[in-house]
Amino acid sequence: MPTTVPAAPDAAVPAPAPAARRRWIALAVLLTASFMDLVDATIVNIAVPSIQRDLGAGFSAVQWVTAGYALAFALGLITGGRLGDIYGRKKLFLLGMGGFTLASALCGVAAGPGMLIGARVLQGAMAALMVPQVLAIIHVSFPAGERGKVFGMFGAVVGLGAVCGPLIGALLTEGDLLGLEWRPIFLINLPVGIAGILLGRRFLTESRAPRALRVDLVGTALATVGLLMLLYPLTQGRESGWPWWGFVSMAASPLVLAFFVRYERIKARRDGSPLVELSLFRVRTFAAGAGVQLTFGVVSGLFFLVWTLHMQLGLGWGPLHAGLTGVPFSLACSAAAGMSVQKLVPRFGRAVLQAGALTMLCGALLYLWEAGHYGTALESWQMAPAMLLMGAGMGLIVAPITDAAISEVPAEHSGSASGIFNTTGQLGMALGLGLSSVAFFGVVGGTGEAHGAAAAALAPSFVDATTHALWWISGGLVLIFGLLFLLPRRAPAAAAVPAVPGDQDAPERTDREAAQAEEHRPALVS
CATH class of the missing domain: 4.10.860 (DNA Excision Repair, Uvrb; Chain A)
Incomplete structure (x- = not known):
């Protein structure tokens, strides 16, 4: 907490203590790292057609550029958190940020699809070292009275990253800075990462868990x-x-x-100290919530890739046109997420999430009809109603789903449950991107290496592939709606949470678990 320094005779304004200033500068570094990760997870889709043209990448390479990051990030999340508990969170955070910056540079200078895929996998793995440390460092750096404000700022950064990622990608790709086409979407991380490392070394405080689980x-x-x-x-x-x-x-x-x-x-x-605490899946609501999260990840991964390729390769729009068309989706998602947590879920409970699934389904079916009806003549304003519906529906689900899923998990396991839950969503995205081979690219045909007039001739097939993939997406949303019935109508009070059967010997909650327990409280878009 800030303290007051005795004022000189002519001083009227108290100065904050150096320790307080260090905390807030450290927070700026942590939030910048979170913003980098969120933007890099979403910025690539909008640049996919440019990457294809420049590197001569096929459809499978495009899938790996996006799925490789998600898979490496998912598989390393829990291990990255434990390494921070054991060896020091500041140390792992700086190592992750340094590796993330290096991987971004390798992405930016990639000479071919293979090098870009390898660099993206490395980028995801480094994000898995960096990101888990953020909330744990915040938890041990700020007193309880300040954490509400801090997590509110964290939530604002998450929402900003979700909205800005596609737009930043569109602006950098469309701007073709120095003739580099898509490469600045990665190279922009270099000055940010270097500044973060320098400031982090000076202002972050080292911490470890008193009883860390083994790797x-x-x-x-x-x-x-x-x-x-x-x-x-x-x-x-x-x-x-x-x-x-x-x-x-x-x-x-x-x-x-x-x-x-x-x-x-x-x-x-x-x-x-297993990687995954399997006893958590004995809690029905957690198992159902993990199923929702996995399916939602599949639907999201497939939708965002299909949507981008439909706009740019099917409809012939430029990156900026496509990015601006996504603004209604992002704004609707952010607005619905805030309302669902603050006003709707406390009053209507599980029904809000089910309404979100149905709203998304209506948006997907409307988009499907529009894509089939208008074909390659579809305009942005015609797509906007479907995007508003899908964005609002997504916001109603992603914000409260974590809270609902772990509401019956014992408090001492809330950190592990949160980590597994986040990993499940990332794995779902990787699976959805892999599934696009069958749901989308199988209808397009070819390998994706055609360019110019040959690529333009494929535009109608991209429209057909979009409608085909939207049926898969609609089926996933129906499954999500059904799984949501397994969640409690209302989240029970924490005091009433029962112990997990047969898990009496689990280790006590560490600092990281306490921090991760806080993570789901703001109920933010991930």
């Missing part, structure tokens, strides 16, 4: 292998003619993931 490297490796065995053939299979090895790999993926589950149970009994 589960074997569990992480098993989860990575199991998911790659599903995602790689799903993404590459169409361009390779769906070879037999792809089907074998996808069929074997559940077996590897089942072995992962068995190993996690053994790990929990042995030292109480």
Whole structure:
């Protein structure tokens, strides 16, 4: 808390203590890092057609540019948090920010699709080291009386990142700075990252958890292998003619993931530090909420890629035109998210989330009809009503879903539940991007390497592919609506939360878990 310095005879304004100033400068560094991650997660979609043209990238490469980041980020989130608990959050934050900045530079100078994909995977992995430290450092740096204000600022940055990402990407791509086309969307991170590292070294305070859980490297490796065995053939299979090895790999993926589950149970009994706390899934509301989050991630990942490609490759719009068309979606999402948490959910409970799923479904069906009816003549103003519906529906879901899903989780596990829940959403996005091979690119045909007149000739097929993918998206929203019935009508009081059966020996909550428990309280768009 700020303190008052005794004033000189001619001084009338008290000065804040140096420690208080350090805290707020440190907060600015942390919020900047969060903004960088949020923007980089959304900025790439709008630049995908430019990347395709410049690098000669095929459809599968485009999928990996976006899915590689999401998958690496998801798989590293929990491990990144634990490394911060063990070795120091400031140290891991600076390491992650340095790696993120380096990876951004590699993305910006990528000479081909392979190098760009590798740099994006590295960028996601570094984000997984950096991002988990943010809320934990805030928690240990600010007294309880100031955290409400701090989390409010954090929420504002999250909302700003969601709105600004596509617009920044559109402006940088359309501006073609120095003839670099899409590359400035990554290179802009260099000065920001370097400044963040320098300020972070000076103003961040080091902290560790008193009882940190161990790192589960074997569990992480098993989860990575199991998911790659599903995602790689799903993404590459169409361009390779769906070879037999792809089907074998996808069929074997559940077996590897089942072995992962068995190993996690053994790990929990042995030292109480599994990658995933499986006992949480015995809580019905958490299991249902994780199902909603996974499906919602699939729907979101598929929709945002399809929407961008429809506007630019199907309708022939430029990046800025496409980015501005997304403004109604972003504004509706932000407004609905704020209203749902502050006014609607306390009064109507679960029904608000179900209304969100139905509103999104109406928007998807309206978009589907418009795409089929107007074809390549569809205009921005005609698309706006569908975007308003989809944005408002998404806002009604994403803001309160975490609170609803972990409402019956014991307080000592709220941090673990929050970490798993966030990871589930990122995995869903990676799966949705992989699924676009079947739901979208399979209808377009070809490999995506055609340009100029040949690419223009494919425009009607992009419209057909969009309508096909929107049926998949609509089906996912129907599934989400059904899963929401498994959540409680109202979130129970924290004091009434029962213990998880058979989990009496779980470790006590660490500083990180306390910080992550705070994370879902602002109920922000992730």
